[in-house]
Amino acid sequence: MIETIATAESNTELAPGYRLLTLTLIEDCKISAGQFAMLKPKASIEPLLRRALAVYRVYGPRRVSFLYQVLGRGTEALARVEPGGAVEILLPLGNSWPDAFQGNQSVIVVAGGIGSASVYMVCEELARSAADAQLLFGARNERTALGCGLEDFRALGLPLTITTDDGSLGEHGLVTGPLERQLTERAGQGVMIYACGPWVMMRQVARIAAQFEVACLVSLEAPMGCGFGVCVGCVVAVNTNELPGYGSYKRVCTDGSIFPAETIRWEVNPMAH
Template identity: 40%
Template structure:
């Protein structure tokens, strides 16, 4: 169940030119599932006024670690946080990536399903918890990690320590295979096996991942990164168009155009639900 509280900064470390790890103390922390997020605001500031969404990267006992990228005013201000500073936090929020063994697409008694995690840059965030907590009985995992270059692969060393098979692509060829991470996905799916794809990253990457998985007849779930204001579905600011009425669930449907709310219904969705042409 989500909670709203003021918590203490434990550390704020720069790990790459545009990426930081923020440790936050959180007494009484409830369990957090891979893909869930929190809404964070700097205590005592009115600009930016609204909280910003951040995926939970790690659980630190009585605390969490947020891996964030500096992209605007709010995250630039966050780089100045020091141990002992306070931040306002609301969470955990949202749903999580499904357990492939208990999901409808898993055959009865299915074991050995291979989870393909496809991450682009900061889209790596939900997959560390998945690597730690999501190694369900009989499941195997592989990480396909893409970025612009070597400075766009945050957390890479953390995943190496987990012992997960990792394949890397960079657009400039500075690390791994030169090209797009979706090229790695095509290669992985060309191998014989029973797969499910989980993806998080830029919308263009997610659209292509969804297309590739659909063509291969493989189940695919995507975590959408959408601008949010409230994080609880009240403001409807993070609505995304979905394809069919039967997939709407808890969404709303003005003028026969159907939507779901990313913060409330997501952020993880079956890729078949999303109207990718409207993204």
């Protein structure tokens, strides 16, 4: 983990409300698929705290990018960063997607909305390794899909199913529909699911995975103050046999952000804290 000042190379709007921020670091940093960073503009006084963003792409030991939705004061401040601007950054943080695809398992990656940012690098690895993998990509509409990096995912060449809530692109409906269909066709055998997206989507993915008795990992989002476990602001409720107490929760920043889906108490949404 390093804390440093990065320089903005570009901060491009992909679609209204969705941007791609590319940064140059001043020292080498090794980042694994699924990890995240805490960042804010160096010149920004308000908001005080940095914002957690999944690392979207790594172009080398000193060049990274972040795909983000402009939603709230933190990301609004990031959206105002111009090329050459300084950005405070702490990275890499959290755990990473495992290399389960190196075995005999098939992998289904489920990306919902801006959750796509967390899964691009693992999709890149899957495509490079010629693994038996496919991507289910869901968004509200065509514009949102483009803002969430759809063209980058298309370029990877993985088998791709697109869904939109309004039917403006791909299948009309939720991304969990093709997931259920795929697992039915495969009888759920030898499948691993990687998922990131809205809480309600991941809750449904977890339910479907349990129904078909397949392994499922989810990358979670939660309000986060520090990013390294001190503030305990990002806890999620987990299933446990212990009496209610400290062991009833896990920190998204240090215990995750990637968890086995069956360990999460999906009826308790951390984003509603």
